[in-house]
Amino acid sequence: MNPVNTKPYSLPPDATWLITGCSSGIGKAIASLIATKVSSGQRLIATARDPSSLSYLPDDNPNILKLRLDVTSPKSVTAAFSDAAKHFGSNFRLDVIINNAGYSLSGDTESATEDETHKxxxxxxxxxxRMTTAAIGVMRQAAGRGGIIFNISSLAGQCAFPGHAYYHAGKWAVEGWTESVAKEMHPDWNINFCIVEPSGVKTEFEGHSKAHTRPHPAYQGADMPARRLEMFVRKGIEMGMGMMEPSDIxxxxxxIASRxxxxxxxxxxxxxxxKMVKAKHEGALGELEKVKGISGMGQEL
Ligand SMILES: NC(=O)c1ccc[n+]([C@@H]2O[C@H](COP(=O)([O-])OP(=O)(O)OC[C@H]3O[C@@H](n4cnc5c(N)ncnc54)[C@H](OP(=O)(O)O)[C@@H]3O)[C@@H](O)[C@H]2O)c1
Structure with missing residues (x-):
C-alpha cells in the first residue's frame, strides 16, 4: 500500500501548473504540453533563470505566466510566488508544481571544491x-483542493554510480526529505507527492548543463570505475540506447496528474x-538476510 498518498487525486479542469527550469529539456517539454491545455481552462506558470529562454511560449495569453526564477535564491523564490499571486489575483491557486531545475556535477570526488559541491x-x-515548502503553503490554503508536488529526482536518487557523488547526494536528499514531508501532511489537505526517477533523457543534461570537477591525477587510468562509466554512457548516448524523449516524461x-x-x-x-531500481531492492533484500544474525542482536527477526 502507498503509505502516503492514500486518496485518488482529481485534477481540476482549471488547474494551475508551476514548473521550474523551463528553458530546455524536461521542463520545456512539460511547459509546452501544459500550454496546449490552456485553451481548455488550465493555467501555466513557466519559470526560468533567463525568461527570454521561454520565447517558445505565447506572450499574449493571460493564463500563461512567464517568470524569472533561480531556485538557489530565496529572494527569487519569494518574488516568483508573489508575482504569480499578483498576476492571478484572488484566483491564485497552485494545483501542480514540478520541481525540475537541476544539473549534474560530475567527476572525481577527491578534487571537488567546496564551492562546486555547495552549489x-x-x-x-x-x-x-524551498519551492516545495512555498507550494505547500499555497496548496494548504485552498481548503482541501490540495494538489501534486512532483519532485524530479532521478534513477540516481535510488542507485549510485561512480563519479557523481554530489549529484547523488542532492537527489537522495530530495528523496528522503520529500518522503518525510509527505508524511507530515494532514490527509484532508489532499497534498500529494511524487518523486520522479527517470533514467536517460535526451536533454541538455549531458551537454551545456553539466558541471565537471577538475580531473584528479589518481583517477585517470582507463580502468578506473568512473572513467569506464563515462565511456559506457558516452557510447549509450551516441547510439541513443534506452534514451527517452523529454516529451515522454x-x-x-x-x-499521473489526470488519471x-x-x-x-x-x-x-x-x-x-x-529494472535497475527493482534489481537494487532485490539485492538489498539479499544483503539484509546476510546481516540478519548480527542485526537481530539475539532477538527474533
Ligand atoms: N536528462 C536526464 O537524463 C535526466 C535523468 C534523470 C533526471 N534528470 C533531472 O531532470 C531535471 C531536468 O534536467 P534536464 O535533463 O531537462 O536537463 P536540462 O535540459 O539541462 O535542463 C535543466 C534545467 O534546469 C535549469 N536550472 C539549473 N539550475 C537552475 C537554477 N539554479 N534555477 C532555476 N533553473 C535552473 C536549467 O536552466 P538554465 O538554462 O538557466 O541553465 C534548465 O532549464 C534535472 O533535475 C535532472 O537532474 C535528468
Whole structure:
C-alpha cells in the first residue's frame, strides 16, 4: 500500500501548473504540453533563470505566466510566488508544481571544491525544498483542493554510480526529505507527492548543463570505475540506447496528474530505471538476510 498518498487525486479542469527550469529539456517539454491545455481552462506558470529562454511560449495569453526564477535564491523564490499571486489575483491557486531545475556535477570526488559541491546541493536539494515548502503553503490554503508536488529526482536518487557523488547526494536528499514531508501532511489537505526517477533523457543534461570537477591525477587510468562509466554512457548516448524523449516524461507526469487515481510516491521512468531500481531492492533484500544474525542482536527477526 502507498503509505502516503492514500486518496485518488482529481485534477481540476482549471488547474494551475508551476514548473521550474523551463528553458530546455524536461521542463520545456512539460511547459509546452501544459500550454496546449490552456485553451481548455488550465493555467501555466513557466519559470526560468533567463525568461527570454521561454520565447517558445505565447506572450499574449493571460493564463500563461512567464517568470524569472533561480531556485538557489530565496529572494527569487519569494518574488516568483508573489508575482504569480499578483498576476492571478484572488484566483491564485497552485494545483501542480514540478520541481525540475537541476544539473549534474560530475567527476572525481577527491578534487571537488567546496564551492562546486555547495552549489550542486543548493540547486538540487535546497532549491527543491524551498519551492516545495512555498507550494505547500499555497496548496494548504485552498481548503482541501490540495494538489501534486512532483519532485524530479532521478534513477540516481535510488542507485549510485561512480563519479557523481554530489549529484547523488542532492537527489537522495530530495528523496528522503520529500518522503518525510509527505508524511507530515494532514490527509484532508489532499497534498500529494511524487518523486520522479527517470533514467536517460535526451536533454541538455549531458551537454551545456553539466558541471565537471577538475580531473584528479589518481583517477585517470582507463580502468578506473568512473572513467569506464563515462565511456559506457558516452557510447549509450551516441547510439541513443534506452534514451527517452523529454516529451515522454511530460506525458507520463500528465497521466499521473489526470488519471483520477492515487499518486505514487515514487515513479521510476524508463525501462532502465524500473529494472535497475527493482534489481537494487532485490539485492538489498539479499544483503539484509546476510546481516540478519548480527542485526537481530539475539532477538527474533
Ligand atoms: N536528462 C536526464 O537524463 C535526466 C535523468 C534523470 C533526471 N534528470 C533531472 O531532470 C531535471 C531536468 O534536467 P534536464 O535533463 O531537462 O536537463 P536540462 O535540459 O539541462 O535542463 C535543466 C534545467 O534546469 C535549469 N536550472 C539549473 N539550475 C537552475 C537554477 N539554479 N534555477 C532555476 N533553473 C535552473 C536549467 O536552466 P538554465 O538554462 O538557466 O541553465 C534548465 O532549464 C534535472 O533535475 C535532472 O537532474 C535528468
Amino acid at each position: 550542486e546541493t543548493e540547486t538540487l536539494f535546497f532549491g527543491t525544498a 511530460a506525458d507520463a507526469l500528465y497521466k 483520477g487515481e492515487c499518486v505514487p510516491l515514487r515513479l521510476p521512468l524508463g525501462a532502465t530505471a524500473w
